[in-house]
Amino acid sequence: MAAEAQTRATQAAPSLIGSSGDTLREAFGRALAEIARENERIVVLDADIAGGTGTHHFRKEHAGRFFQFGIAEQNMMAAAGGMAHVGLVPFVTTFAVFCLRAIEQARLSIAYPRRNAKIVASHPGLDVGPDGGSAQALEDIAAFRAIPGMTVISPADPIEMAKATAAVAAHVGPVYMRTGRSPATRLFEDDHVFEIGKGQVLNPGTDATIVACGVEVARALEAAHLLEADGLSVRVVNMATIKPIDAPLLAACARETGAIVTAEDHNVYGGLGGAVAEALAQSHPVPIEFVGVHDRFGASGEPAELAEAFGLTAPFIADAARKAIARKKRGIS
Amino acid sequence: MLPAVALPHRSPEPLSFQGEHLRRLTALARIALEIRRLSLVGIYHAGSGHPGGSLSCADILAALYGAELAISPAEPQDEGRDRFVLSKGHAAPALYAAWAAVGLLDPAQVKSLRKLGSPMQGHPHVLDAPLAETSTGSLGQGFSAAIGMAIGLRHRHIPARVYTLLGDGELQEGEVWEGAMCAAHYRLSNLCALIDYNKLQSDDLNANIMGLEPLADKWRAFGWHVEELDGHDLGALLDALRRASEHGKGPSVLICNTVKGRGVPFMEGKPHWHGSVKIKEDEIFRALAALGMGEDEIREAVHGG
Numbered sequence: 001m002a003a004e005a006q007t008r009a010t011q012a013a014p015s016l017i018g019s020s021g022d023t024l025r026e027a028f029g030r031a032l033a034e035i036a037r038e039n040e041r042i043v044v045l046d047a048d049i050a051g052g053t054g055t056h057h058f059r060k061e062h063a064g065r066f067f068q069f070g071i072a073e074q075n076m077m078a079a080a081g082g083m084a085h086v087g088l089v090p091f092v093t094t095f096a097v098f099c100l101r102a103i104e105q106a107r108l109s110i111a112y113p114r115r116n117a118k119i120v121a122s123h124p125g126l127d128v129g130p131d132g133g134s135a136q137a138l139e140d141i142a143a144f145r146a147i148p149g150m151t152v153i154s155p156a157d158p159i160e161m162a163k164a165t166a167a168v169a170a171h172v173g174p175v176y177m178r179t180g181r182s183p184a185t186r187l188f189e190d191d192h193v194f195e196i197g198k199g200q201v202l203n204p205g206t207d208a209t210i211v212a213c214g215v216e217v218a219r220a221l222e223a224a225h226l227l228e229a230d231g232l233s234v235r236v237v238n239m240a241t242i243k244p245i246d247a248p249l250l251a252a253c254a255r256e257t258g259a260i261v262t263a264e265d266h267n268v269y270g271g272l273g274g275a276v277a278e279a280l281a282q283s284h285p286v287p288i289e290f291v292g293v294h295d296r297f298g299a300s301g302e303p304a305e306l307a308e309a310f311g312l313t314a315p316f317i318a319d320a321a322r323k324a325i326a327r328k329k330r331g332i333s
Numbered sequence: 334m335l336p337a338v339a340l341p342h343r344s345p346e347p348l349s350f351q352g353e354h355l356r357r358l359t360a361l362a363r364i365a366l367e368i369r370r371l372s373l374v375g376i377y378h379a380g381s382g383h384p385g386g387s388l389s390c391a392d393i394l395a396a397l398y399g400a401e402l403a404i405s406p407a408e409p410q411d412e413g414r415d416r417f418v419l420s421k422g423h424a425a426p427a428l429y430a431a432w433a434a435v436g437l438l439d440p441a442q443v444k445s446l447r448k449l450g451s452p453m454q455g456h457p458h459v460l461d462a463p464l465a466e467t468s469t470g471s472l473g474q475g476f477s478a479a480i481g482m483a484i485g486l487r488h489r490h491i492p493a494r495v496y497t498l499l500g501d502g503e504l505q506e507g508e509v510w511e512g513a514m515c516a517a518h519y520r521l522s523n524l525c526a527l528i529d530y531n532k533l534q535s536d537d538l539n540a541n542i543m544g545l546e547p548l549a550d551k552w553r554a555f556g557w558h559v560e561e562l563d564g565h566d567l568g569a570l571l572d573a574l575r576r577a578s579e580h581g582k583g584p585s586v587l588i589c590n591t592v593k594g595r596g597v598p599f600m601e602g603k604p605h606w607h608g609s610v611k612i613k614e615d616e617i618f619r620a621l622a623a624l625g626m627g628e629d630e631i632r633e634a635v636h637g638g
């Protein structure tokens with residue numbers, strides 16, 4: 001089902017599109033190792049979890065630039081600020097929940113001094129799967145988004161992950177970027193363009209817009225396909241940069257489609273949904289429905305089962321779109 | 334107020350010439366006195382701040398900025414400079430005072446401490462005051478940032494040294510011991526931590542809040558070169574700093590025994606003066622008099638623009 005929708009969405013459809021691809025963390029790790037060949041200032045900081053974050057690729061190729069900090073995330077995060085201060089470009093990598101553990105270090109020692117340091121968080125959201133609720137960060141986008149000057153990015157597929165990694169390395173300033181644990185649906189061709197702060201329309205539509213990030217982008221495309229069967233034309237936007245949010249694109253979508261659905265593997269409070277609502281409240285208020293985890297902790301299970309159980313799959317997104325469209329028709333914003 | 338004192342030159346070899354040594358210590362004592370006076374003047378004008386922990390580290394800062402740190406006043410941002418990080422960021426008044434005392438800052442600036450628009454924030458912020466090297470105020474973090482600088486400088490083959498000052502209460506932060514393990518693991522011989530061991534923290538004695546002893550043993554067990562000394566003895570500080578810079582095997586920590594509020598008898602050893610407290614007018618007069626200032630000088634410092 002997903003494959004079908006995405007194949008249509010991206011028109012020219014070579015075999016890989018829609019297939020279950022690489023994990024985002026592996027895509028990140030490979031891309032970083034490659035980018036670091038050109039930029040010798042890039043270093044990686046790890047907290048005994050390189051096999052999980054994808055940075056084992058970097059370690060293999062650039063052992064002298066790989067710094068092991070042990071299971072001590074607070075020291076690692078603040079030390080990254082110090083390393084940036086003396087001219088390095090540190091990529092601090094651990095699981096998203098452990099980034100939350102060191103968020104105060106990210107705030108004071110990275111963001112406040114505007115360090116050119118990158119925090120790359122693997123294992124976000126329900127996508128973590130069997131490790132369960134303790135390991136599933138559903139708050140990280142909200143928390144890091146609230147830190148002044150912090151760019152927040154959540155790419156959707158392995159190709160975009162690689163492009164985003166290059167963009168993040170080239171960007172000067174603090175960044176928080178989510179990768180992902182599970183194999184991700186391949187959505188893009190090799191010539192995909194990623195630009196920090198720019199959303200991208202993946203599927204045209206006029207009745208509503210689904211704005212999604214991360215693993216929810218593939219599900220949003222699938223939802224658009226389901227809705228098409230109802231005779232509804234629904235636009236899908238990949239909003240890989242959550243901060244700074246692409247406000248002009250959002251305003252255009254609100255104006256042109258009149259109803260919005262946000263979809264993210266994150267608490268519905270404060271994440272992509274919050275960012276979209278904040279932007280549209282100021283520019284073009286329209287009905288908005290929020291797909292995400294409704295203020296609960298996660299649980300053990302396979303990612304697909306969890307997505308179903310917590311209401312993140314395409315049918316839930318489609319229902320939310322129908323609701324938003326109905327509200328639009330009733331003139332309720 | 335005393336005029337700013339010129340930076341004595343850092344000499345890598347032991348000081349053998351007695352007369353020069355004495356002159357040097359006298360110059361440093363003058364810097365320390367100036368740090369104490371300017372700290373209190375700043376806190377008085379700010380209406381709040383931490384006097385106790387600023388006074389206790391004045392001699393340490395004098396030894397660092399007056400002698401040890403290779404920072405060129407002409408090029409204070411030179412890549413090869415030594416770095417100093419005030420991890421106990423609440424002693425910011427003493428840090429600014431130290432800069433002023435060695436000619437890195439206009440002494441008049443300390444009166445803008447904690448005021449809107451001033452680069453002298455209540456806790457150091459590196460974007461406002463680049464000499465701070467990083468922003469501090471959340472205890473434990475400056476230490477980690479200093480470790481990152483030491484790792485990064487070594488990685489880039491820059492021979493500069495990194496110094497950082499921690500409070501004793503600060504050592505209760507778990508992050509400090511993460512960092513202690515890390516610096517020893519990386520054998521950061523370009524790193525020297527100093528502990529302002531004044532035995533007090535915000536509310537009470539360390540021993541009553543969360544005991545730290547045996548402190549030297551802890552650092553030794555973590556793999557550091559440890560020295561225990563009188564943190565008000567400038568000669569002892571210089572000697573220990575020299576030994577630390579010569580210890581090529583790993584990081585050094587100087588546990589400096591100090592007295593909180595040192596130099597102002599009515600503040601010494603009193604948790605009340607940990608702050609953030611307001612120094613009243615009669616108190617600033619008494620305090621500056623205790624620090625050897627004359628009536629007119631005090632009036633100028635307190636009422637002057």
Ligand SMILES: Cc1ncc(C[n+]2csc(CCOP(=O)(O)OP(=O)(O)O)c2C)c(N)n1
Nearest residue numbers: 386423470471472500501502503533534535
């Ligand atoms: C992480 C953190 N927790 C709490 C505080 C509040 N605080 C500021 S100073 C202080 C006491 C510090 O004691 P110590 O390190 O011994 O400093 P000193 O006595 O030298 O002033 C506390 C608890 C803080 N700044 N940072």
